[in-house]
Amino acid sequence: MSESKKKKGFVDRSLDIIEKSGNKLPDPVVIFISLCVIILIASCITGSLGIKAKNPADGKIVEAVNLLTPSGIAKMISEAVNNFAEFPPLGLVLVVMLGVGIAEKTGYFETVMKYTIEKAPKKIIVPVIILVGILGNAAGDAAPIVLPPIAAMIFIKLGYHPIAGLVMAYASALGGFSASLVIGMTDALVVSFTEPATKLVSDSVHVNAAMNYYFLCASTLLLLIVAWFVTVKIVIPRFGHYENAVEEEEDGITKQERRAMLFANIGLLVVLIVIAALAIPENGILRNAKTGSLIDDSPLMNGIVPIITILFLVPGLIYGFVAKTMRTTRQFAKMLGDAMSTMGPFIVIVFFAAQMLAYFTWSNLGTIMAIKGAEALKGANGVVLILGVLILSAGINMLMGSASAKWAILAPILVPMLMLLGYHPAFTQVIYRVGDSITNPITPMMPYLPLLLSFAQRYQKDIGLGTLIAALMPYSVAFGIFWTLLLIVWYLLGIPVGPGGPIHLP
Structure with missing residues (x-):
């Protein structure tokens, strides 16, 4: 019997149902428009x-706000452009794609x-990509x-389907967002x-970032x-062979390409050295001018997007000149334009996604759901x-994409509640971080899901959200399953x- 005719296992059959059901949904643009309507009605x-x-x-x-009023409708109309322009990932994506586009083209x-x-x-290539994704939250x-x-x-290049690589990297980066x-x-x-949630109960309990x-x-x-x-047992086998992959044996790297790569990598190293020189010294300009921190409100973290763009742009430019794949300024401009042109579908989806998230915020529905859900936990103890x-x-992560917004709501409820039950804020915080991360890959509220879809459509034009x-x-x-088991074992031990982060309060 051929491989394609073999009986599928339970996991594949279950995923097929999810895929078929998801792909029966309308185009993502229509989905976000529909969600806007549902939120307005709610x-x-x-x-x-x-x-x-x-x-x-x-x-x-916090009261639920009816947006279908004259003032609400006026706000939706007047703020539509701002919602789109201020959508956090939009500028980040477009700026990074300038550097990535040059390095690719x-x-x-x-x-x-x-x-x-x-x-x-x-x-080792697959686990290295996964590790980079997990550590990418830094x-x-x-x-x-x-x-x-x-x-x-x-x-x-490995002979796998590219969409399998897309979803693996996306899931690693977002599903492992809290691990590092x-x-x-x-x-x-x-x-x-x-910290402020802790002080609601006691000033003697101290917390720290580590x-x-x-x-x-x-x-x-x-x-x-x-x-x-x-990835190896489920995702790669599920996507199978990529039909558009080049079957014939590719030529190896030419001497000119090797030379161009060498110079490009030297350029990348120089950029990294410059960044380190600006960040490592106590008075480095990439540090917070007041506190000296590299993390908290520092130019390094606030400017991470243009820095990453430069890290791709510099070696891409050097490679293009040395390898002679980019000889004129017109070619340079065209490559930038080509990189941006692939973002068209993403930009269209973002407009409606931005409106949906704005409506959800204005209505206060997410905040009310978070408060009600946390209050329902009172009386539970231990593993329960x-x-x-x-x-x-x-669950709340399926309704609110921002981790900081959720914790801003939940921390003042959960931290004091668990402190009164004898648990240290560090333990409460880590439980939240695990729960917040595991549904990141599948939540429709994550603003990067439309971007993932646009990437996938490069390789499969008719791919739907159900497949992803x-x-x-x-x-x-x-x-x-496994992260929860680790947390429970950690708690029991x-x-x-x-x-400075014990399970129980002293």
Whole structure:
């Protein structure tokens, strides 16, 4: 019996159902328009009924706002352009794509990948990409934008389907968002909400940005293994052979290409040295001028997008000139234009996605749901409490994409509540971070999902969201199961989650 006729297993059959159901949905643009309508109707109903909740952060009453009023309609009309222009990932994506586009169009990526595949053992390339994705949160939101298209090109060279590379990189970057081997701006961001929530109960309990470090390091190793297994055993076999892949044996790297790559890599190294020289000294200009921090409100973190763009642009330009794939300024301008032209579908989707997220924020529906959900956990304890906070965080993540916005709402509820039950804020914070991360790959509220779809459409024009969600689902399910088990075992053993981060209060 041929491979294609073999009976599919339970996992494949389940994913087929998700894919078929998802692909029956309208085009993503229509989906976001429909979600806008649903949110507006929900705001009208909840606003008319006077649905409200008390925000424990400031004690103020949060009321559902009916947007289908004269003032609400006027606001939707007047703020439509601002919603689009201020959509966070839009500028980030377009700026990064300038550098990525040059590195791709000149052939720099192609040569580097050929060389890597020739020299590196094939077995380690996939886990290296996964690890880069997991650690990418140290660079803010750049990883889910930069890594997927690079992973897709590498997968073609490896003989795999490029969309398998896209979803693997995306799931690694977002599903493993809270895991890391270094203290990053995410750690500083979440603790900024945990600290004031802690002081609601006690001034003697101290928190710090590194208090989840031990657990997050262990999580990095765990998620690397889990994502690697899911990719090799489920995702790569599911997508199968890429029909447009070049079957014939490709020529090796020419002497000119090798020389161009060498000079390009030297240029990249010089840029990295310059960045280090501006960041490492105590008075470096990439540090926060007042505090000296490299993480908290520093030019390094605030300017990570143009920095990443330069890291791609410089070697791309050098390679183009040395390899003679870019000889004139007109070719340079055309390459930039070609890079931007691929973003057309993404820009269209973003317009409607931006309106949807704005309506959800204005209506206060997300905030009310978060408060009500957290209040429902009161009375739980032990493992049940851990599972409750995880499910709450993961569920709310399907409605609110911003991790900081969710924790700003949940921290004043969950941190004091668990402190009164004897749990340290560090433990509460780490439970939230796990729950918040596991549904990141599949939430429609994540603004990078439309970008992933636009990348995928380069390789399969008719691909739908159902196909992507079906491919991403195994990562969320596997992360949810194994990360939760790690957290429960950690809790039962009573191991501190980080420096100054015990499970229980002294």
